[in-house]
Amino acid sequence: MACSKYTLTNTGSTIVNFNYRRCDDSMWQYQVELTQNQTKNIWLIDNTYSIAPVFESSIVLINDGVFPPVVPTPTPTTTPTNTPTNTGTPTNTPTNTPTQTQTGTANVTPTPTNTETPTNTPTPTNTETPTNTPTPSVTPTQTQTGTANVTPTPTNTETPTNTPTQTNTPTQARFTFVITSGATSNVACDSGDAGTIYGDESIFNDNTRFYNSLTGPVTIDMTGYYANSGVVVLLNPTGFETGGYTLCSLLPTLTPTPTVTQTPTNTATLTPTPTPTIGYYVYPFGYDASSTVSACSATPLNYYLSPSDNPLDLGDTIWTDIGLSTPALNGYYSDGIGWYQVTGGAGVIGFSDPNGC
Secondary structure, eight states, X not given: OOEEEEEEEEOSSSOEEEEEEBTTTOOEEEEEEEOTTXXXXXXXXXXXXXXXXXXXXXXXXXXXXXXXXOOOOOHHHHHHHHHHHHHHHHHHHHHHTTTTTTTHHHHHSSHHHHTTHHHHSHHHHHHHHHHHTTHHHHHHHHHHHHHHTOTHHHHHHHHHHHSOSOTTTTSOOOEEEEEEEEXXXXXXXXXXXXXXXXXXXXSGGGOSBXXXXXXXXXXXXXXXXXXXXXXXXXXXXTSBEEEEEEEGGGSTTOTTHHHHHTTTOOOGGGOOTTTTXXXXXXXXXXXXXXXXXXXXXXXXXEEEEOTTTOSOOTTOBOBSSTTSOSBOOSEEEEOSSOEEEEOTTSSBEEEEETTOO
């Protein structure tokens, strides 16, 4: 997966939120907050950045390009400039070194003239030629030239630079979920068989697929219902979720209803601690009373979430006002990717499907 670096600046007058998938660990970041006049750098997997249309005009986005950046290799350009200067020297020197006494110099350079020279004056000419020929000075030069010609040195230096493509990073360990399972959602929630499954996301109901091992593909038929921390989902034979996630507390025949009722102890109203800093979170949602399809394509309006409930999850309450006093109507709410269903008339989310759109 290719990664890029983005620089985001909020030039608007309100807090905005956006979503993206982190480059370093492939985890989704939902509703990331950007306050007025704030600038933030993010490193993301390409094509995973998204923002509600109502916020697009407030964001100045700069694409800083591919990450990590590609480093040019200027070194090889410098090395060749030294090689040509010595190229003339080595052609003479190699012949001098092995055949120093045999007038190797004459044999290479003046081929026609030398044919007679070795025959007529072998001894005197040879005695003086090696003395006058700067063989000693050429020999060290040649040695250095040979070293300089080792262009593989810069090549090898570049190879390790590219190797840290972090081949190991994509091999991200999956997240472990202790579950109870059964043929029905009630069995899975109430008294199912205990076991363990694995997902790519750290939050149970953010996963679109599960596996029966920490690494590798699904090797068994995973058909059935699986419950974790009061949330139940139906999986198909290959581990993909179907129909979305449901709170066990909303199942008709589930006896532990009173116990789960304690979950709405999300009486975030009793936690006015974050109020001085953040009074609420804004979630732009499309809405339809009865259709997920219509909700996914509807024009988004702002809805609000208590700071203690952020990020949005099953069991949280959606409000229609910043005072968090009017709960959202029953129906479907969508961010254009997945949907949430509010039931019971109190704004509480009872069902969700993270990729339902």
